[in-house]
Amino acid sequence: MIRRILCRGTSFTAARFLKDRSRISVRAYSKSMSGSEVEKNFDSLFKKIDELKPRFIERLAKGIEIPAVSGDESLRPQVVKKAHYLADELKKLGFSDIELRELGTQPPPVADPNLQLPPVILARYGNDPTKKTVLVYGHYDVQPANLEDGWNTDPFKLVIDEEKQIMYGRGVTDDSGPVKGWLNVVEAHRELGLDLPVNLITCFEGMEESGSIGLDKLIADEAENYFKKVDTVCISDNYWLGTKKPVLTYGLRGCNYYQIIIEGPGADLHSGIFGGSISEPMIDLVKVMSTLVDTKGNILIDGIKEMVAPVLESEDALYDKIDFSVDEFNAASGSKTALFDNKKDILMHRWRYPSLSIHGVEGAFYGSGAKTVIPAKVIGKFSIRTVPNIESAKLDQYVIDHCNREFAKLQSPNKFKAELIHDGDYWVSDPFNASFSAAAKATKAVWGVEPDYTREGGSIPITLTFEQELKSNVLLLPMGRGDDGAHSINEKLDLSNYFGGMKTMAAYLHYYAASEEK
């Protein structure tokens, strides 16, 4: 089902960092004036994108203000509100066949059994049978964010640091910036009176941060309907590897997210009264969670290592050429706590080895200070990032068996359950097809450099679904940088990446339209 890594004889261009951003634009413009038919409008297009800066920032700011956290059931109305905001914008820009496609009730585990999934936004721009059709995917939901987590500014307000030329806000890079980017590219064409060179179809979902529930089925259902004429899919929901050089991404890890539920007393208890006489779920939980992974990052669950594809010699050599450094990694993590002291090991453990992270505990005391509580029911959360050739169902079985076995050893009277919350498979693609080639040319035209070809440690499970259901290629075209802090506090997007990213998107559509292959 999964294609193997396809990196035969690639020649990666060494990175070159141009400190003066204005010089990048000059180069791009002068290149575009060199005369090819495809590039003839780049100059005016890029200029128009720059001119529309206030409007494009305002469009992003309005979206950021809606706390569309899909993982928080109580905020579901806000997710829906953001869908309507986006649909209204599409309408203003002349998109047609706009649908807020309902996906039904969210399956368990949920607190509210009637919780409705947020809608998927389908829309078309152009329906010319002589043009190629590009499906652009993005998501309008965001990760949770609270000021008290350590944000310097309100996470649900777009704040611009004028000196640094950086925008801050939850979702600014993941994934509101890229989603607005596509809308802005259309607007720039309209303002110029320039025809969009392809038909565009949007597929913007509101559950990406919570496992894209319901989207697989919609894509399968629409493969021969709404998405019938799609030639290629472009997903802009990832990041440059570092902070300096644009990349194109041809692989992703999957993610299987688990929870361990341990229930003891009927309600939280006073540790003075019950401590020492009652079996504490939290004690069971730390025991079980401590058996999952060692502090060097080795997963301690039997059977997983054996499923990982071996490193081929040709693959091994590729890592040396990537523009990346341990210093850059440390800068992005804000610490010197890397598990490896060299670029290759770090990238391999991000891209092609599985990893296990423990995210937290629901139900225990989480505030500051001291609370003398024995939590009655605790839910430990952890996830495993998956890579070729891990089989998802087998993995689940190994994980759940391991947890059950470790809990059994404790001889605890508490109730125990380990379960999968959601999963998404890994993905790898051919980085030299028509879509990737168009994106490489666009990158060169805008940024003046050849992109690095990278994989990602994160997961965009829907990538694989698009590829399989629509039988089309999928391109991952990132807008933000590796230090943007997606899923973290103080999430940011550099203004140069927002505008450079839009120009790259625009140029990509033109190059792809002109390519001979699909």
Add this chain to the structure above:
Amino acid sequence: MIRRILCRGTSFTAARFLKDRSRISVRAYSKSMSGSEVEKNFDSLFKKIDELKPRFIERLAKGIEIPAVSGDESLRPQVVKKAHYLADELKKLGFSDIELRELGTQPPPVADPNLQLPPVILARYGNDPTKKTVLVYGHYDVQPANLEDGWNTDPFKLVIDEEKQIMYGRGVTDDSGPVKGWLNVVEAHRELGLDLPVNLITCFEGMEESGSIGLDKLIADEAENYFKKVDTVCISDNYWLGTKKPVLTYGLRGCNYYQIIIEGPGADLHSGIFGGSISEPMIDLVKVMSTLVDTKGNILIDGIKEMVAPVLESEDALYDKIDFSVDEFNAASGSKTALFDNKKDILMHRWRYPSLSIHGVEGAFYGSGAKTVIPAKVIGKFSIRTVPNIESAKLDQYVIDHCNREFAKLQSPNKFKAELIHDGDYWVSDPFNASFSAAAKATKAVWGVEPDYTREGGSIPITLTFEQELKSNVLLLPMGRGDDGAHSINEKLDLSNYFGGMKTMAAYLHYYAASEEK
């Protein structure tokens, strides 16, 4: 420094549960009419307390509405507001020398370095040199509570279940009910035109749930000043052992509360991008916390067991007579997850053995659903309940050394610190002094039974300070029941306990006033 357990030749009366509460009152009244000088006013006093029911419930309700959570820095203004509410009530009731005594700035760890401690409320009722002086201690601060933790009703609204005759609300039994109880006893005397048989001094603090910071010094400072004439101290901040029989309490465990702080990356990270390449603080934390205690309740830290006083034969025999059962324990915990299958082991592990509870983790993901975060800084919270003859400073050293040793084994690059947040020593007293004897008679007069003599698993560290600084006895006179759920969700106080408790307090003052000893 600490007196050893003094239970020589005690004869405990078997419990008898009278289902029909009205019969208890009839008995108490008929007993009071038997003629002793002390008891001559009990009939009218108890009747007056019942008559004032609406006023006494309203006084309690108004206090519950103020979320005086001392452990939440952001709610500090509410704690102060509650102090002012109480002081106003004292003023209305004719208390004199009312002071809201400031305790200065809260020492670290605090987020706000200028955070002021809530005041201690000092007040007098009567200053007659021919009368004995009783200091009544209570606290007006409460544990944290959120509706989403599983409360059936708003925790900061007093809600009465009329059918069950139960009041619900955060602090209703811990410790607002008892504090209001003393005020109500004074009011009942005033309404009857009856002289209070003793001078009363209040010492109501606002930091009990957060280590009673600052109170030790105030008590020491006032020992020869405000508290100079104090003959005995009565603390009403604990519970009956079970749900049926009143108790008097002559021992308490201490509590040393610790935190483990582990810091890695500069900010929370995306587990897709960094998982497998970075050392995760949360993984270190579960490893260290898993070494603290086993699932049978045995503390795994070297040196602690050796400090615990051995069980004497005479002590061992006492447990058989206590009115308590495993069923009652299971009912209180709402589960069958007791670590022992017999009354004696359960009570011994509550009263005279240390215990270690893991309360939770600050800084990790704590919400429902799935968040793919690598938390940058996590703080594990646990506490040890202490008993004779554990030396607090030695314990701290053993705990911190253990944590440091276990963390060192992990060879983690993260920053690690284990520290004490607050401590309070254990306490044991002579249960047959004048004050305990008066309370025993009062219990008999109100409830028609002899009290059980119990110890408590919880901590009221200030008990020991009062005893040492004022060189007076301390009585623990509980109002609520063992299943009230202090520190838990749906905290409650039975109306019969609120009113029976007040009558017991009133009768206690009369018996104590009449006793020959101090």
